[in-house]
Amino acid sequence: MRARLPVTLLALAVLAAAGPVASQTPLPAPPPAVDPLDSRDAKRVDRMEKVVRELRAIVFQLRDTGKPVVVQPADTDARMAEMAEKLSDLEQTLRSLNSTIDTATRDLDAARRENTTLKTQLEGLNQRLATMEQRLASTAVAAAEAEPTAAPTAPAGDPTKDFAQARQLMLAGDYDAAETAFATFVEAYPDAQRTPEANYWLGKTLSVRGAYANAAQAYIGAIRGWPQTSWAPDAVVELSRSLIALKKPADACNALAEFSRRYPKAPPTVASRAAAARTQAKCAA
Incomplete structure (x- = not known):
């Protein structure tokens, strides 16, 4: 009988026989290297590197200057929030300013309209004042025709004495008798110096x-030309x-109205009677 080879030797022999075939089969590629750090x-x-850089800057600043170190945040979130708040305040201020400008513009437009209205009213008032004397004269003349005065007597010929x-x-x-005497004076001396005062009396x-x-006709004759005499304001009130x-x-x-304009310094008693007359006539303020 043939002697058996040991198992180990037998296995080696088999591997040796199969060696050339195994060498022709490529080995699988190793797996790609994996980065030990994910994202x-x-x-x-x-x-961490940013913090380290900041710490180094703080240490060097403290060493070089000896002053307290103010640590600034590495990110900009806080600064962005601060800027956003400031921007919001600025927008609110701008809106308030625009509102104030709009209000001022409306007030200015209203003032211009009121000024135009007042100007128109003033022009109308001036026109009424310009025609007042003519209207008063016409009224007095018409009334005088309906109620004639007493017949005057012949004057003595001396205006001062008369x-x-x-x-x-x-x-x-x-x-x-005084009415007759003054009427006679006015008719006899129409151009005398005291004729306006005679009309007043x-x-x-x-x-x-x-x-x-x-x-009324006599008072109109007295105040014609708006004399600046002691009796003239009272003549207007009368x-x-x-x-x-x-x-x-x-x-x-x-x-x-002419009284107030022509005689602003009238005596208090005369001004008081003028105020009472305004109330009685229901004059506009």
Whole structure:
């Protein structure tokens, strides 16, 4: 019998026989190398490196300057939030400013419209004042025709003496004789220096007996040219009262408006009577 070879030797023999065949079969490729750091680990490493750089800067700054170190955040989130807040405040301020400008513009437009309205009203008032004397004169003349005055007596020929005589009659309370004397003076001396004052006193005597139409005509003659005399403001007030009695409140208000404009420094008693006349005539403020 043939002797058996050991198992080990037999296996080696088999491998030797199969060697050339095995050498022709390629071995599988090794798996690709795997990066031990995934993406999250890489980000963590970047942040750590950034912190290290900041710490180094802090240490060097403290060493070089010896001053307290203010640590600034590495990210910009806080600064972006701060800038966003400031931008929001700026936008709010801008909106408030725009609102203020819009309000001022509306107020200016309203003021311009009011100014135009006032200008128109002033022009109308000036026109009414310009025609006031003509209207008052026409009213007084028409009323005078319906109620003639007493026939004047012949003057003595001396204006000074005739005026003094008429005034003395009035001071004595003889209003009828004073009325006749002043009417005679006005007719005899139409251009005398004291003729306007004679018209004033004539108007007074006519008002006493209720002859308001003739009184208004006399007062108009007294204030023609708006004299700056002691009796002139009272003559305007008496004219307005006569017009109120004649149921002509609009004309009375026009006369009182001229009183305020022509005689701003009238005596308090006269100004008080003018205010009462305005109330009675229901003049506009």
